[in-house]
Each structure stands twice: as C-alpha cells, then as structure tokens.
Amino acid sequence: MKPQAVVFDIGNVLIHWDPLPVYDRLIGPARRQVLFDAVDLFDMNRRVDLGEPFAALVRATADAHPDWRDEIMLWQKHWMEMASPAIDHSVRLMQALQTKGIPVFSLTNFGIETYELAAGHYPFMRAFDRDFISGHLKMIKPDPAIFAHVEDTSGIDPAALLFTDDSAANIAAAAKRGWQTHLFDGPEGWADRLVKEELLTKEEAH
Known part of the structure; x- marks a missing residue:
C-alpha cells in the first residue's frame, strides 16, 4: 500500500x-x-x-x-x-514531501517545555501537518498506546503510515501494529526509501 x-x-x-x-x-x-x-x-x-x-x-x-x-x-x-544541530537533509525531505501534498506527522518523545525551546530554534518543528508529542500525550514510544493514538486521531489505516525512527524498539512497536517502517541510520537511506515508495523522485530526495 x-x-x-x-x-x-x-x-x-x-x-x-x-x-x-x-x-x-x-x-x-x-x-x-x-x-x-x-x-x-x-x-x-x-x-x-x-x-x-x-x-x-x-x-x-x-x-x-x-x-x-x-x-x-x-x-x-x-x-x-x-539538541543540535539540525540534520539538514532530513529537514529537506520533510519539506519536499509537504510540497507534494503528502501529510507529514511528528511522533516524538519530547517534553512540553523542551519542545517549545527546540521549536524556537528550528522553525520546521512548527510545520508538521499533525504533532504527536509525548509530553502532551503523557505516553512515550514504544508504548503501543501512542501508536494507537496516531491511528485513531489521523483516521489513517496503519498499513498506510510510513514511520522512521532511530530506535529499533520504536520501529518494532510500530511494525507490530502494521505500520510501514524505516529504521533511520542516516538521511541518505531514508531518502532512498522515500524514492522506493514513489513519494519523491531521486532529484527531489537528494
């Protein structure tokens, strides 16, 4: 899918x-x-x-x-x-997806105050189509409940969600719920995955 x-x-x-x-x-x-x-x-x-x-x-x-x-x-x-610096290539991938009209969500273990502090330095953190921030939700990855909350709130079939995270435990928890997943080990590999899924062209991703 x-x-x-x-x-x-x-x-x-x-x-x-x-x-x-x-x-x-x-x-x-x-x-x-x-x-x-x-x-x-x-x-x-x-x-x-x-x-x-x-x-x-x-x-x-x-x-x-x-x-x-x-x-x-x-x-x-x-x-x-x-919490620095930004991973610029990843930020460009986020922006390229949104330019093409593909919704981009955050799903992050982040405190309420610390998120505001970081977002003051990184404007892209205020640009997600939906935010799922653990501090506000009072639950953290890899708790299955936080993934269920994303599904319920977005109304999107788990199989139609593509999730990247650097934590193998978080990736495993999402995959168990039927999400498509990518274990992040650098922006180049993530860019290649987005091309493979036909969400971005090679030119848009690199």
Whole structure:
C-alpha cells in the first residue's frame, strides 16, 4: 500500500540529540561517567518526555543530589547544545514531501517545555501537518498506546503510515501494529526509501 502519510521521529532523525558530548566538553569524560553512574539523568529525561515540568524536575533532581548539583543543572543550561544541530537533509525531505501534498506527522518523545525551546530554534518543528508529542500525550514510544493514538486521531489505516525512527524498539512497536517502517541510520537511506515508495523522485530526495 502506498503511504498516505509519513511520520517522523525528531531526535536523531531531524535534529541531533546527545547529552554525552556536551557533558564531556563541560566536565570531562571521566567525571561525566561518574555523574551518569551516580544519577540517572536519562530517567529524568524520560520523565520530562512523559510530561513532567522540565525546569522544575531538573532543579528537584539537582536538589536531591547536592554533591552533583552544579553538574545536573548543566542539563537545563546547555540543553539546546544537546539538541543540535539540525540534520539538514532530513529537514529537506520533510519539506519536499509537504510540497507534494503528502501529510507529514511528528511522533516524538519530547517534553512540553523542551519542545517549545527546540521549536524556537528550528522553525520546521512548527510545520508538521499533525504533532504527536509525548509530553502532551503523557505516553512515550514504544508504548503501543501512542501508536494507537496516531491511528485513531489521523483516521489513517496503519498499513498506510510510513514511520522512521532511530530506535529499533520504536520501529518494532510500530511494525507490530502494521505500520510501514524505516529504521533511520542516516538521511541518505531514508531518502532512498522515500524514492522506493514513489513519494519523491531521486532529484527531489537528494
């Protein structure tokens, strides 16, 4: 079935997201490793993605770990550095699809405040035909419920949704529901997939 809508993850598909190089630069790799072993900052981020307030949660986490307070607060101060730069080729693919009248949705694990922060830097994040943002929905990938919500809200047959994500777990969850999927490992491969599905020509995709 030819896809009727294309669904993009955002982090590491449309923008880079990785806190580790930022912390390595700020406090050094060795101290960063000790910090991340002592404090589960990725779980803190997961809670943000589930809708908890970003700034308040970072402060609460810092207060709960006074020995690491300054380092934890770097997560808020330097967050945009962790979410950069944009993956320009992926952004062009999104825009090329929309130019041809193909609906493009976001389906992303992203906090409410952090999404607004990122969208202020990346205008394309306000250009999706539909937004499915975990912080607002209070559920995150790969929970099947978030995929069901996309289906129910869009009214599109799961088999007519083409989804790209850099997470194998998220791709597996979508495929289990009958979605067409592409495990993102770079924009060139994604461009080739869009050409294969006859959504874009080679000239439009590259």
